Amino acid sequence: MIKSYQEKNNFTYDWIIRTRVDGYWSDPLGPENFIPGKYLVPPGSSYGGLNDRFGVGDYNTSVVALSRLSLIPQLNGSGLTQLNSEAAFKAQLTTQKVQFTTRRLPFCIVTDRKYDFPPARFGVPVASLSSPGPLSGAKCRPCRPVCTGSCVGPVMNGLYRSWSWTDWANNTLELCDAHSDWEKGWEELFDEVAGKKLASARKKVWALNMDRCV
Template sequence: MMTILKNPSKILHLCRKWASDLDFMKLILLLPPLLFIVYVFFCSVSSNPFSYLGVSVHSSASTTFSITFANQTERIRHIEELNRSRIAVCLVGGARRFELTGPSIIQKVLNVYANSDLFVHSPLDDKAYKLLLLKSARSIAGVRIFRPQPMPETESQLRVLTAQNSPKGIQGLLQYFNLVEGCLTMIQDYQNQNNFTYDWIIRTRVDGYWSVPLGPENFIPGYYLVPPGSSYGGLNDRLGVGDYNTSVVALSRLSMIPQLDSAGHRQLNSESAFKAQLTTQNVPYLTMRLPFCVVTDRQYEFPPSHYGVPVAALSSRGPLSGAKCRPCTPACTGSCVEPTMSILDKGWSWTDWANNSIELCDAHTEWESGWEKVFDRVAGKKLAAARKRIESLKLDQCVKEFAEMMNKTAHWEAPSGSEICSLGLLNSPRS
């Protein structure tokens, strides 16, 4: 029916055929319902926010969306439009395993779109020297590496937020929110200095490993895009893609807390606070599967319980949508996966496991001996070479590369390269 309605000549042909087969009065009776169907169809097309992209949107019972372009021409047109758009990539968090994740972020996010700028907001610690891998990024607009300080806890924050399930309590949530909103501040300052506004903001984490590039279907005007799963009673906050207006709301993690307090929200974790930010400000959101996972050193019970946390093998086919992961020899594959994953609470740490898309690690202990070979095999030669370079990095080379990175960065706010490199290469064991 839709094919017929899209083609007026076919409608005319049908009418002529009916006119030859039916008397005039029967045709008159048939025309009103036909015209009504045509009217409803064109109204639905005009109200579809995705129609100008030439995409179709499908939802499943899990509210996860899958967007596919109507044809290759529409996809190319959308990519060209994105390449003309100004895109800010906001990278936040500590550089714990950045030798594994950083090169994938550069290849699969930063360098995918021609007109994108990188903003880095990261705490100074003994792993921060690994951020020098970003030197190869095409455009670095801002880098802030700061010394973490305890943050004051206000009465509204204590009412709205909960310390439950946060490894560092409410202070940990505030530090994380400060990382995210601080990156937004960097972006806004850069815009003001250069008199323009970004079209899109991608907010992702330093510890995210990307298996394939971030595709153009993930840029939906007027909607904020997040991964499904790992929602912990709210929305997965490990990555977000949105236009400028939706991103400002999504990234205002600290300054939105008084509004959440006024709206009566109480005892929220990071994910539920994130969802409340969007809903209280009437920002629509979509969940779509995304090809990245969060590399973790934390240990989790295996097999996971109802509210446990599954840890995916880095070799999983995915997309993993921000699930916890590590390089491992999988302990659970194939027929083992369904009974293990199906007991997980759908609104907590669950991640999509259908179609053999996930393999599980036994993560109740430290990373296995020989994990390096596992990673190199999965990640490929280029990413393996970056890992090995950080493993063998010398102090003088580290300092030199930080100087080169600083010279290509528009705004640099960080301790000296000598201090960053010495903290990591002289005073702590490598990892």
Template sequence: MYFLKRWASDLDWRLLLLILTPLSLLVFVSLSSSATNPYSLFSSFTPLKSFLSPQTPQSRSPLPFLTSSPPIPSPNPSDSAEQMKKKKRKEELDRSKIAICLVGGARRFELTGPSIIDKILKVYRNSDLFLHSPLDKDSFKFSLLKVAPRLASVRIFKPKPLPENEAQLRVLSSNNSPNGIQGLVQYFNLVEGCLTMIKEYQMQKNFTYDWIVRTRVDGYWSAPLSPENFEPNRYLVPPGSDFGGLNDRLGVGDLNTSTVALSRLSLIPQLDAAGLRQLNSESAFKAQLTTQGVSYFTRRLPFCIVSDRKYSYPPMRFGVPVASLSSPGPLSGAKCRPCKPVCAGPCVADVVGTLYKGWSWTHWSNGTLQLCDAHGDWENGWEKIFDRVAGKKLAAVRKRVSELKLTGCVNDLEEMKRRTVIWDAPPADEICKLGLDRNWSQANCK
């Protein structure tokens, strides 16, 4: 009996040793693999893991013994230091208060408006839109803004001649201005009027904006406005088309620099006192910044000014090259239209090379610029060209506006009015009839 009991006891120890040896090995392997993830130890013991991390019926694996430990998030190796910097800057801007100042006549807003909404307003969703525009037959197209994320203030006014004082006549030049000094004064009033709207809104809401983006209604954007264009204490202007001064077709700055840049009329007396004479819009703009000690920088930007104006082709020494909307760009505010390019590649160098370099036309090398023959009206079939370049989404908006009826226009403008904090414009039916009701328009134009 003694030997029998001892044999049974030895057998128990052998069985226990047989069980513990592989189990110890399994624990050792699990501990080794859990150096970076302490919970991976439980991945080999599914019941224990399930108990510590309960699963819902939807998330439970049909084969629980194949479950693995949750992945550890890590930085995307494809993100460069520059990309990470841009992401951080974008996050900062998303927390900032930004005013988007949109000025000018509606013209081809069915082509440009959707690009402004997508590439600026929806990129900076914490931004507020300010629209300052004269009433005309195209103003009904502003109904597209009913989908803008945030509408702060809209002013659509009936234009009238503005007085021209002696200081303006001394400082400003009528050369190359389609409507002379009056045209410059009207344009300056549009820009500074938007600044006035922003100040009124700030007072009403009891806060101040961090940034102001001033752009034109007739600007077509092919890519988003990048966060790198927002620099404290420095004002951004596009390069090219500066005509002896600075390109004034867009500007980005903080509140202080933007206040100087947008004070187009108020600062004329100071330019006059400084003895400055016969300035065009661009040179007056540069003088505003330099006399007030505002630092500025230039950077190429992905937008162009869609124009119906006719320009001789090929442009001569002081002519204006008109870019095709299909140009790879960035076009930095150059005049453009949808066309089949008549000049691309080496041809562009031959044409632009004859132009007066002091006017600094947009960057054109490396195939970034394609030229239109803009001596006449827009060519037949321009709609298909635009739709192909802009894409299905913007093409659908263009078609919708071309088919818009009076009732739909009024409903859209009324919806836009309901979403706008400050509304200063004629009644919706008056705006829509001016552009869509030919009989009403003719009767009111006599």
């Protein structure tokens, strides 16, 4: 799709960014994250492979990184089978000899799923949207954090580092108790953290009904 669009419009992308619609960015993506010849992903949330919640690279590295389906037969032929998304992502880069690097990034994945707190060894920590960050794609929600400061270290050290762990150094992470629905008053919490522009957008979306959305 990318190749055909370039050919149709007679140009070539210098860089391609892969992101998600459920991501919340607390700061812009800086120019230091564009590294020629390397594909950049966030650290943590690796689930036995590489964090696949965001990626940026030049055209050549991105072509490989975005070939999630077309490279499956080649992975299978190499004996790399029954991989989860993150492990398959790492395998497709390594088998195609694409260099990758990690860098902490200022975004999280907003989720309404419920997770036990405190998380078990293979559990999922849920960050408060108000965390100083960078959160590097960790799951998050608007909440009044129940675990901050010295509380965070023991919880995160109990997680398996190659699974759902995320960086928490320098008090960058505050944790929610996400075992139930979003708490009452989450709208005000979101608006306070996100600022006037996103708060206004949230209110506009909240005012829509099904007839206007479909």
